[in-house]
Amino acid sequence: MAESRDPSALDRTEVLRIRNDFPLLAHLVNGKTLVYLDSGATSQNPQSVLEAEQEFYEQRNSAVHRGAHTLAAHATVAFEDARATVAQFVGAREEEIVWTANATAGLNLLAYAFSNASIGDVPAESRRFAVGPCDEIVVTEMEHHANLVPWQELCRRTGAALRYIPVTDAGTLDLDEAARVIGPKTRVLAFTHVSNVLGTINPVAHLVGLARAVGALVVLDACQSAPHLPLDVKALDVDFAVFSGHKMLGPTGIGALYGRQELLDALPPVTTGGSMITTVTMERSGYLPAPQRFEAGTQPVSQAIAMAAAARYLMETGMERIHAREGVLAQRMLEGLRELPGIRLLGPAPGVERAALVAFDVDGVHAHDVGQYLDAQGIAVRVGHHCAQPLHRRFGLTATTRASAYLYTTEDEVDAFLQGVAGVRGFFGVK
Amino acid sequence: MAESRDPSALDRTEVLRIRNDFPLLAHLVNGKTLVYLDSGATSQNPQSVLEAEQEFYEQRNSAVHRGAHTLAAHATVAFEDARATVAQFVGAREEEIVWTANATAGLNLLAYAFSNASIGDVPAESRRFAVGPCDEIVVTEMEHHANLVPWQELCRRTGAALRYIPVTDAGTLDLDEAARVIGPKTRVLAFTHVSNVLGTINPVAHLVGLARAVGALVVLDACQSAPHLPLDVKALDVDFAVFSGHKMLGPTGIGALYGRQELLDALPPVTTGGSMITTVTMERSGYLPAPQRFEAGTQPVSQAIAMAAAARYLMETGMERIHAREGVLAQRMLEGLRELPGIRLLGPAPGVERAALVAFDVDGVHAHDVGQYLDAQGIAVRVGHHCAQPLHRRFGLTATTRASAYLYTTEDEVDAFLQGVAGVRGFFGVK
Amino acid sequence: MSGLESLYQQTILEHSKARHGGTLSEVAACETAWPEGTGQCHQLNPVCGDEITLRLAVDGGAGDSRVASLEWLGNGCSISMASASMLTDLAEDLTVDELARLIEEFRAVLRSRGTLEGDPEELGDAAALSGVAKFPARVKCAMLAWVAAEDALRQAVSTAA
Amino acid sequence: MSGLESLYQQTILEHSKARHGGTLSEVAACETAWPEGTGQCHQLNPVCGDEITLRLAVDGGAGDSRVASLEWLGNGCSISMASASMLTDLAEDLTVDELARLIEEFRAVLRSRGTLEGDPEELGDAAALSGVAKFPARVKCAMLAWVAAEDALRQAVSTAA
Numbered sequence A, B: 001m002a003e004s005r006d007p008s009a010l011d012r013t014e015v016l017r018i019r020n021d022f023p024l025l026a027h028l029v030n031g032k033t034l035v036y037l038d039s040g041a042t043s044q045n046p047q048s049v050l051e052a053e054q055e056f057y058e059q060r061n062s063a064v065h066r067g068a069h070t071l072a073a074h075a076t077v078a079f080e081d082a083r084a085t086v087a088q089f090v091g092a093r094e095e096e097i098v099w100t101a102n103a104t105a106g107l108n109l110l111a112y113a114f115s116n117a118s119i120g121d122v123p124a125e126s127r128r129f130a131v132g133p134c135d136e137i138v139v140t141e142m143e144h145h146a147n148l149v150p151w152q153e154l155c156r157r158t159g160a161a162l163r164y165i166p167v168t169d170a171g172t173l174d175l176d177e178a179a180r181v182i183g184p185k186t187r188v189l190a191f192t193h194v195s196n197v198l199g200t201i202n203p204v205a206h207l208v209g210l211a212r213a214v215g216a217l218v219v220l221d222a223c224q225s226a227p228h229l230p231l232d233v234k235a236l237d238v239d240f241a242v243f244s245g246h247k248m249l250g251p252t253g254i255g256a257l258y259g260r261q262e263l264l265d266a267l268p269p270v271t272t273g274g275s276m277i278t279t280v281t282m283e284r285s286g287y288l289p290a291p292q293r294f295e296a297g298t299q300p301v302s303q304a305i306a307m308a309a310a311a312r313y314l315m316e317t318g319m320e321r322i323h324a325r326e327g328v329l330a331q332r333m334l335e336g337l338r339e340l341p342g343i344r345l346l347g348p349a350p351g352v353e354r355a356a357l358v359a360f361d362v363d364g365v366h367a368h369d370v371g372q373y374l375d376a377q378g379i380a381v382r383v384g385h386h387c388a389q390p391l392h393r394r395f396g397l398t399a400t401t402r403a404s405a406y407l408y409t410t411e412d413e414v415d416a417f418l419q420g421v422a423g424v425r426g427f428f429g430v431k
Numbered sequence C, D: 001m002s003g004l005e006s007l008y009q010q011t012i013l014e015h016s017k018a019r020h021g022g023t024l025s026e027v028a029a030c031e032t033a034w035p036e037g038t039g040q041c042h043q044l045n046p047v048c049g050d051e052i053t054l055r056l057a058v059d060g061g062a063g064d065s066r067v068a069s070l071e072w073l074g075n076g077c078s079i080s081m082a083s084a085s086m087l088t089d090l091a092e093d094l095t096v097d098e099l100a101r102l103i104e105e106f107r108a109v110l111r112s113r114g115t116l117e118g119d120p121e122e123l124g125d126a127a128a129l130s131g132v133a134k135f136p137a138r139v140k141c142a143m144l145a146w147v148a149a150e151d152a153l154r155q156a157v158s159t160a161a
Ligand SMILES: Cc1ncc(COP(=O)(O)O)c(C=O)c1O
Pocket: A274, A296, A297, A298, A299, B040, B041, B102, B103, B104, B105, B144, B146, B147, B192, B194, B195, B196, B221, B223, B224, B244, B255, B387
């Protein structure tokens, strides 16, 4: 994590300057200026990211790693430099970053790698990742479906059992239960760094400690943390981590998987095909070491380059400062919402450090109606279960409204949003 | 397949006009004008494709299918329109197109879907796709590793046996052998439409007939055909087909899988997570029908839109006309190479219809040296095994040089290439 | 905010609270078998997770059979609840064929992206849902009960005497 | 074409044909055990599929052990073949430590992206491979035999008396 500025929060002037870098933010929606509070779903892109991609297609586009010609050499250098940048962004080494289509693909890669280590005729070096009927995979009740369903499916394939750490009423993980659920049978502990619904920042060190004590591997879903706070996978001491480009100012179609090198090199491949093999006969194939082992076929080259441009933009702005800024916005949203009647907030109460995303229920008005009402004012929020049905069920809800901020969000936008929410119940005739 | 023009070959004037649409083709390499003959690996992009992507990020970027706000609605419409366009491009229905990261991912999706139908506690409707020790998967000796290694791995996981149709000295499939290899145990026949090394266009109807006679499913690798000839998956009567955006004027990071709808809806999911589920509890999940069932997580939205722009560009130019044009270029390359001493051509002899790609061996000079020599003249060709090691071994080679043309290739470029090849042996001191 | 007001007309907001026919019991909704001449269908909107279970019975023989009762149990946004309520009002006393035609008409309006306007003579209060057609993400909300009714009707007819 | 001529210097083209030391037999290359004081290593360049198997023996005790023989079997581009041939010429009669240092030096030049020039006094003909450093895709070609030698040397020393 290279920090180039003072670690104090971004100020208003800087935020306004930052906004100029984002073409879409000047867009009108329904004739109103866009108030984009859906960065938790997907973030907007600065000009430098769009230009990096454009520049690639106009000057370097060609197949990487396989061509002997100059264009291919340039493309390969740009592609591998991108890997180095994204590695630096999360404190990893280059060889420890595998490109994926998105974070979901990264989690599925792991779940299939574990099952490939468990099923059929498995090479000796991969057997350490095998799971079976005597083993348990542990997740939490606040997981995004992306960090839940792949593990359910791994259990279906291998006979392993899925267990989970419950969520307290306060929207945090029940750590007493965690200590009971994580035990000698636990082979993998997979959890989210930051909840995409509650905004809760989970105690990674504590959970890693519980996992290490029983020899379990730790998988971190860093989808909501990598974009918003200084992330150092080595300091957190996790074994694997995933995140997505489109949530951190980058393009769609790209994500990354971090894996401790000795683990990645021993993990069996998942997607197979070109560029990840050593020798192929009609009968069998040998595989390259990581990261190539996991990168079959033509890679998302321009997307990797653009994701690296996004990481550079974030590093230059300073992740500490973004995180501090978002803390300010989070409190403003929380406090504003708390003053409105009929609003039920999910997640940690005001005052607790959390991500700048707030999900809430409006008494008597369905979340999709809330969203529609706000949209008519140009305010874009997310409504629904946010791919976390079990968590919503835990709180007796099926859907909530979620506002999520990012480095380009202004106080005025938060205030417009609060004012919008204040009008919802009146509009729908709910007292 | 919408054809808007006369189905005669593109002429020189049109090709020159087309070239103006491709910014990269004006690029200098090593101080020389680029002669790009590596479109078989990855193609270049017309301005309209780059603009489609740029326009998305500047005006519509947002999460599809999940947002209630206007921006999300616009993004969703653009994304689904893109699916309809790509479906039309190959003669499929919208619901029959699944977005993938590339063609390799599409083939792996199928191979994992079959193993998910075979392993663990399998839902009843998926059991028809199960393969086991009594079953056989049939491929060919000319497959790209992407259409070979995933099937080897499927066999490893399930105990099924992999068999293959051999290649004749003339570079075609041995159809007598095909009739013997494809038999009652065959569950899947997977083969390439056009060989990426030999240029051979395989007799799809004949092979589909053999597969149908034994009730096997047919998977077509359309990577080298979709970009270059009019492709109609319904007319070809295949069950599944895959192709990649970056080989058909589109961006990296996107491909498509076609599947007959009734098959796609019954096939078990592979990558699991958000946006592909109905109801999720901590214990189990229900899945949406195709195509959503196979599209977990945030999709390559801008890439899909850009791939559709590429398909439109190709349809407007006319696939018949592109194919006819490439036939002319193929013969020019073949005949030119045949006149040079010490050149061994792979694939069908001149006169036979084939793709505009030619792989060859230069006696006494290693392919990487040939490529390096041509590159110094600005001529970009591909060298190596082209992800087809077994095929090269079949011809007693480890590597070849491959030149591949596309709609923007000129006769002058072919001639420059031929002149370049003519100088190779002299430069390396081989008589 | 004219777009919004065309979507949420007063009659929609009222129906969304009144929920005519929203009286099916949890127990009934969970049953897996029901009398002849009765059909039941559960529909889920995967985008939001909202659900509806609709039960419908028909009376009389092949030629002149009529809707005898319609009840549902569900939870969802104001559009979906209003739509189910309006459908309940409409369905009462219609012949099977009339209801089937009405469902088709409603679907055509909703899928028209705003080019068709529902006829209040035919669709009653549900004509007010015409505005939903301009909000593609909400069409599924308005259709939910109707799709359930279509399937329940098919079942009911097939088992009716 | 000056870039090309700096890559393919005359001496490289000559070595690529002469292939000094390229005399290891197929049978020997396939052996899986060899005498004490001998090491053997197989290297594959996954980009092109080219391979080399190099066998090396050392003489003498810990302090003053020397390379007694070096032979290889391989196929590849002119760079890789020339490089193996040049290494063979160089290795003859070097002490184990000298060879190890030479390999390090060669690697440093090749990885320098063109900022270091090999010293002909030290690297002999192999100094002509300095130009390869400017062609990142070909560095692996030039290194192939040297990486094999490094590993074979390590084995040979570890089993030498
Ligand atoms: C015939 C064939 N199949 C599959 C592939 C793999 O395509 P991709 O790398 O886009 O997944 C290629 C291209 O390299 C190909 O030529």
